[in-house]
Amino acid sequence: MLPIPFLLLLLSSILSPSSAADFCVADLTLPTTPAGFSCKKESTVTVSDFVFSGLGVTGNTNNTLKAAVTPAFSSQCPGLNGLGISAARLDIAIGGVVPLHTHPAASEFLVVTQGAILAGFISSSNSVYYKTLYKGDAMVFPRGLLHFQVQTGRSPAVAFGSFSSPNPGLQIVPFALFANSLPTPLVEKVTFLDDAEVKKLKKVFGGTG
Structure with a gap:
């Protein structure tokens, strides 16, 4: 038998309203932190903070x-801040591709609504999982793993992704390697590509060095 005072305390905690805030709308005028944006004063919150069109x-x-990619993250919809969810729209024209990329802070659940998309990811053990997705198909990409989407078929593709974070983060591998000022000899060393190929890719993606 539990002591009566303990039972009363437990019952009170179950029946009492939560003291936690209902939401933490992002204050976009302040810098973001590892924990997300700071909260706006509730007196300044409006319905627009919870809507994205x-x-x-x-x-x-x-x-x-x-x-x-059209994101609906906390920067676009401040009401998402602190809720652990967000979304995005993906449009891929014929011949288009979203190259290998990663979301460091979130898993992704992608649903195709138009066309066909060849999608896949690579596990940390270098196992590859990929499949062509058609309208109504969905695929999950675990947090932090490299993944990609490629348009297939005869029409543009559209998909919608949901994420397990209001700020999933994004790093696209080709841009990370070839759209910065990392010296060409160093890029060659870490990628095993030859000089001509690295310079070609730097030109395509706008890198220097």
Whole structure:
């Protein structure tokens, strides 16, 4: 038998309203921290902080990748801050690709709504999992693992992703390697690519050095 005072305390904690805040709307005027954005004063929060209308707009795929991502993260929808969720729209034109990339802070669940996408990821043991997804198909990409999406078929593809963080983070491998000022000889050393190929890719992605 539990002591009566303990039972009363337990019952009180179950029935009493939570003292935790209902939400922590991001204050975008302050810098972000590893824990996310600081909270706005509740008196300044409006319904607009919980609404994002951009996911119905087709992204601009007129770029090197022929792909566009429209994020709905806490920077775009401040009400997501602290809730552990977010979303994004993915548009891939014919011949387009979202190259190997990673979301350091989140797992992703991708649902195809138009066209076909060859999607996959690489595990930390270098096992590869990939499959062509059609309208209505979905695939999960575990947190932090390299993954990709490639348009297939005869029409542009559209998909929507949900994430287990309001700020999933993003690092695209080709941009990380070839869109910065890392010296060409060093890139060659760490990638095993020859000089001509590294310089070609730096030119494509805008890198220097």
